Amino acid sequence: MQHITQVLVIGYVWPEPASSAAGYRMLALLKTFRRKGWQVTFASPAEKSIHRADLPALGITEINIALNCSSFDNFICELQPDVVMFDRFMMEEQFGWRVEKHCPQAIRLLDTEDLSCLRHARHQACKQDDRVNLSVAPELLFSEHAKREVAAILRSDMTLMISGAEIELLTEQFKVDRSLLLDCPFMQAKVPPEQQQQLPSYHERQHFIVIGNFRHAPNWDAVLWLKQTIWPLIRQRLPEAELHIYGAYPPPKATQLHNPKQGFMIKGWAEDVDQVMQQARINLAPLRFGAGLKGKLVDALACGTPSVTTSVGAEGMGGEYPWPQPVTDAPDAFAERAVQLYSDSELWLTAQTSGFELHNRRFDFEHHADKLIESLEELKSRLDSHRLANFTGAMLRHHSMKSTQYMAQWIEAKNRK
The missing domain is CATH 3.40.50.2000 (Glycogen Phosphorylase B;)
Structure with missing residues (x-):
C-alpha cells in the first residue's frame, strides 16, 4: 500500500x-x-x-x-x-x-x-x-x-x-x-483576459478604498495618517470623492472616525473583498511601516484597481519585476499621485493593464x-x-x-x- x-x-x-x-x-x-x-x-x-x-x-x-x-x-x-x-x-x-x-x-x-x-x-x-x-x-x-x-x-x-x-x-x-x-x-489563480474585460470600467467605478485588518498595527497607522494628513489634501482637489475603509475587527476608536461630511467612511467588515475592491476606482495603501508582501495590493491587482502606496508597501511586491503603479512616501506627493490617477482615465487604464500583467506573472x-x-x-x-x-x-x-x-x-x- x-x-x-x-x-x-x-x-x-x-x-x-x-x-x-x-x-x-x-x-x-x-x-x-x-x-x-x-x-x-x-x-x-x-x-x-x-x-x-x-x-x-x-x-x-x-x-x-x-x-x-x-x-x-x-x-x-x-x-x-x-x-x-x-x-x-x-x-x-x-x-x-x-x-x-x-x-x-x-x-x-x-x-x-x-x-x-x-x-x-x-x-x-x-x-x-x-x-x-x-x-x-x-x-x-x-x-x-x-x-x-x-x-x-x-x-x-x-x-x-x-x-x-x-x-x-x-x-x-x-x-x-x-x-x-x-x-x-x-x-492566486491567474486573471485571464476575458475576466479582465468583465470587470467594471474606469467610468463605472468611483471613490477610493482602503482595506486591512484593524488589529494589524500598520493598517491602523495608515488609517490615522490618512485621516490626519493625506485625505484632507485629496478631498480639497476632489470634494465629491469618498474614502471607504474596510477591515475586520474595527475597534470603537476606528468607528468614531466615521465622518460622512468629510467623505471619510468607516465601513468595517467586508464579506466579499473582491466585490468592494472592484467597485472602487483607486486603492490607497499609505503604509509607514510593515514587512512581508501586502495582500491588499495583490487583491487590487487581481481586481483591476490601481493603487498608490509607499516604499514600504511596494517592497518586494514585484519580485524580479518592477512595481508598475505609483509609489511615494511624502504625504503631499501621495495625495497628488492619488488625484492624478483618479482623474486621468488613460493613466488609470495603463496602471490597470500593467497590474494584471504583474499579477499573472508574479503570483501564479x-x-x-x-x-x-x-x-x-x-x-x-x-x-x-x-x-x-x-x-x-x-x-x-x-x-x-x-x-x-x-x-x-x-x-x-x-x-x-
Missing part, C-alpha cells in the same frame, strides 16, 4: 481568508498540500474565530491543542506526520522540541508570513521620527524579537519566506544560509504550488545531509530547545497543583 504523506500544520490562529492576507495565504498553502493528495491536519491552541475558514469542507482535520501540555505528545505520536509546518516562530518555540523528540524524521517547516522582527523594528523607527521607514538602524533590527525569530528559522529544516527582500535581509544581515529559505509569495498559484511541493520532496530525499550541513541549527536545538522544554514542563507541573 502506498504511503500517504501526513502534514500537520500548527497554527498561531485559525485561518481567516476574508480577514487578513495571512489567512488567505495559509489557505493557499493548505490547498497546495491537499491537491497533492496529502492528508492535512490543522491544529491550534487559539480559540476558534467566527470568520475562520471551513477547513473540514476542504478535507482538512481540525484539532484543538494546548500549550505547555504533554497531551500534544500523545497526539503527535499517534499522528506521526511526515511534515510539520509551524505558523510563525512562536509555534516553533512552543512545539518544535516536542516534534523533534517524538517525530525526529518529520520535516520541520516554518512559515513566517512576514518577518515580524523587521515589522516591529520599523514600527519603533516610525514612533521615533513619524515617517515612512524602509531601512532601520541595527540597534532596532537586532532585537530580542529578532534573536527569537532567526533562531527558529535556523532550527527549522526550511522556512517559507513571502518576500525576496526579506530573504536578502536574512542572508546579508543575519547570515542565514540561503539553503534554509524558500521564496513563497502569495499564490500553479507555479508556486508546484515549486513548494518539489522543494519538500527534494528536501525529504536528503534530509539527513541537509541537517548535518546546518550545524548552527543543531546547536540551537541542543541549547535553546532544552530550555524551552524545561520551562514547558515546569509550567505543566505547576498547572497540575
Whole structure:
C-alpha cells in the first residue's frame, strides 16, 4: 500500500481568508498540500474565530491543542506526520522540541508570513521620527524579537519566506544560509483576459478604498495618517470623492472616525473583498511601516484597481519585476499621485493593464504550488545531509530547545497543583 504523506500544520490562529492576507495565504498553502493528495491536519491552541475558514469542507482535520501540555505528545505520536509546518516562530518555540523528540524524521517547516522582527523594528523607527521607514538602524533590527525569530528559522529544516527582500535581509544581515529559505509569495489563480474585460470600467467605478485588518498595527497607522494628513489634501482637489475603509475587527476608536461630511467612511467588515475592491476606482495603501508582501495590493491587482502606496508597501511586491503603479512616501506627493490617477482615465487604464500583467506573472498559484511541493520532496530525499550541513541549527536545538522544554514542563507541573 502506498504511503500517504501526513502534514500537520500548527497554527498561531485559525485561518481567516476574508480577514487578513495571512489567512488567505495559509489557505493557499493548505490547498497546495491537499491537491497533492496529502492528508492535512490543522491544529491550534487559539480559540476558534467566527470568520475562520471551513477547513473540514476542504478535507482538512481540525484539532484543538494546548500549550505547555504533554497531551500534544500523545497526539503527535499517534499522528506521526511526515511534515510539520509551524505558523510563525512562536509555534516553533512552543512545539518544535516536542516534534523533534517524538517525530525526529518529520520535516520541520516554518512559515513566517512576514518577518515580524523587521515589522516591529520599523514600527519603533516610525514612533521615533513619524515617517515612512524602509531601512532601520541595527540597534532596532537586532532585537530580542529578532534573536527569537532567526533562531527558529535556523532550527527549522526550511522556512517559507513571502518576500525576496526579506530573504536578502536574512542572508546579508543575519547570515542565514540561503539553503534554509524558500521564496513563497502569495499564490492566486491567474486573471485571464476575458475576466479582465468583465470587470467594471474606469467610468463605472468611483471613490477610493482602503482595506486591512484593524488589529494589524500598520493598517491602523495608515488609517490615522490618512485621516490626519493625506485625505484632507485629496478631498480639497476632489470634494465629491469618498474614502471607504474596510477591515475586520474595527475597534470603537476606528468607528468614531466615521465622518460622512468629510467623505471619510468607516465601513468595517467586508464579506466579499473582491466585490468592494472592484467597485472602487483607486486603492490607497499609505503604509509607514510593515514587512512581508501586502495582500491588499495583490487583491487590487487581481481586481483591476490601481493603487498608490509607499516604499514600504511596494517592497518586494514585484519580485524580479518592477512595481508598475505609483509609489511615494511624502504625504503631499501621495495625495497628488492619488488625484492624478483618479482623474486621468488613460493613466488609470495603463496602471490597470500593467497590474494584471504583474499579477499573472508574479503570483501564479500553479507555479508556486508546484515549486513548494518539489522543494519538500527534494528536501525529504536528503534530509539527513541537509541537517548535518546546518550545524548552527543543531546547536540551537541542543541549547535553546532544552530550555524551552524545561520551562514547558515546569509550567505543566505547576498547572497540575
